[in-house]
Amino acid sequence: MDLFAPLLTGYGIWAPVIWLVAFVAAVVIVYLVWKTGESSYKKGTEQGRPYLSGNAEPDKGAVHIRASNLYWGFLQALKGYYDVLVPVHTGVLTDYMIWFVAVTALLLVIVGVLS
16 A cells, blocks of 8 residues: 555645645745844844935824825725715724625626526
């Protein structure tokens, strides 16, 4: 009786032993790359701050780009769609479940009538 016979599927893609060997090899390679890294790094010191060509780091609020600015053109192009959609978006989970159940029921009725 061949011990590895259940592992041979004939498709070639699902060979668990080969996948296991590849995974172990990848873990070894990742470990070796990690070990060659800089060992003098200390978290929470000046080493962790971004380099800004000698300039002081600005406050987070001063460099933060708001989504309303970033997506302005997108929102303006779809203004008619969002004017209808935003009032329906309540943020309450039970409202979303009601919509989900209603749409599912409607789809089941449509599939039932058409089949």
